[in-house]
Amino acid sequence: MYNPQIAKMFEEIASMLELEEGDHRFEVLAYRKAALTLETTQEDVADIYRKEGIKGLMKLPGVGKGLAGKIEEFMAKGRMRKYDEMKRKYPIDFQGLMKIQGMGAKKAYKLYANLRIKNVDDLKKAIAQHKISGLEGFGKKSEEEMGKGIAMLESGGGRMLLGLALPEAESIIARLKESRLVDRVTIAGSARRMKETVGDLDILTSSREAQRVMDFISKMPEVERVILMGPTKITVRLKIGLNCDIRVVDDASFGAALQYFTGNKDHNVKVRQIAIKNGYKLNEYGLFDKRGKNLAGPDEESIYNRLDMDIMDPEMREDRGEVELSLAHKLPRLVGLSDIRGDLHVHTNHSDGAHSIMDMANYARKIGRQYIGITDHSKSEYVAHGMDEKKFVKHLDEIDKANDKLDGSIRLLKSAEVDILKDGGLDLDDKTMDMMDYRLASVHTSLRMGRQEMTKRVIKAMESGYMSIFAHPTDRKINERSPIDMDLDKVFEAAADNNVILEIDGAPDRLDLNDENILKAKRYGARFSIDTDSHSMQNLTLMRYGVSTAKRGWVLPGSVVNTLGVERLLKEFKK
């Protein structure tokens, strides 16, 4: 996989260009944009190049003739002349140093020019010896902030799971509402777009008492320390190890600000370009005409509507074609939480869940589910107390009895999460599986198997005729474990051929399939099941993470099986 390596080189070239004489602003932007594209492109550039040559590379957004040539050069020779030349002049670890808050290319270079600081270790030593504060343009405060920045990095400054960050944001929002200092308050940024991980939290409020809001925030119990505070913006470090930006605007600007701070960046750039084409100017304070009159209303929708666009769900705002569809008034109606009727991936204390069948059923009914599928583990998962055939017969019988007791108030479906064995066989015998309403199947062992073997393994399981749903298909764990290596195109094709439903597992550390893979699967006509993979009653409420992931993959309600009523769903499983 060349992508991360080349992305890093482009990033570094961008940093070095910032130090060169003359105006390289836009060249810098171009390198950074291409680096971002490479970081987020799943397909290896080597594969793209093999299939479509340099023209294929140039199809990548932000990659033109020049940068495509540099990618080609690196793949052929293992080096990039421009990078090597510049690196000789600036032998600095920009990537490492610039991860420190407040450090950009220019400061990094000053440190190198004056103190020969090349990397974070050098910087640490210089700080310890108080060499920074003596430098022109730096002071005592700079030295302190750098020290704090390094400490923050070392305590894990990476991106946090949405499932941890969003509840924290919601409790901060609740606190602000209770304070009565704010008119409106809401989440913005990547958390509002429900990205699987977030680098920080953005919260937007409107108030006539900005200063009091600032003071209030700085004293909240969630806050570890204030990083910066101005009249309308405050950045704080939260105790959970995440930064949080909170902005205060006038209520009249709230809609414009919410649009602006929700992003993402590329989406905003396009919307602003449309504003310019219409003779307007769009910023976080409003939509202004030539005379400077603010045309925006109090909400986001009025801004889009003024531009003759339809408003789209925040999850769509990633510049993946939603702007164009919105202009054409052809936005799809995506699946929403209220479409979901059941949950087809639920564990109980018969394997590794915390609660009984009845507890799970009652809780699920309380939060509005019409049915849930009980999917305890099969015998290979002995660490998860997986059951063998004999135990399953008894277990399935208990589900029947629970259904009798529940008397139709919620329906329990008989199922299992069956292991896909190393050879592609399933972990229970046919007779036992025949007793179930449907079956989940998933990979839990031999995760490092090679690509071809893994692909064959999964497809063989799909062809068994017993696999109703492919649960957490790639088996990745965010920030913990890479996805298993398989040819997703072939797997998705086999799923469609064998009527296998693909799961969108809503457990916040899985979110599997993810947005990109959902978009890919859709091209093969995939159908989905959005589940929680619950191991406790509380987990049943995680459905929103799965639904938002589906939205990020532009999933329509009609292709999600658990939007169906239970009778229709059972008919689907019989097919």
Add this chain to the structure above:
DNA sequence: GCCGTTTTCGGCCCGACTGTTTTCAGTCG
């Protein structure tokens, strides 16, 4: 260096905050 319903040249988002400044460069989102 990229890109195209201002299309092969001339744009490319722009406002907030900080530290070290005495008017602003650097960084961030």
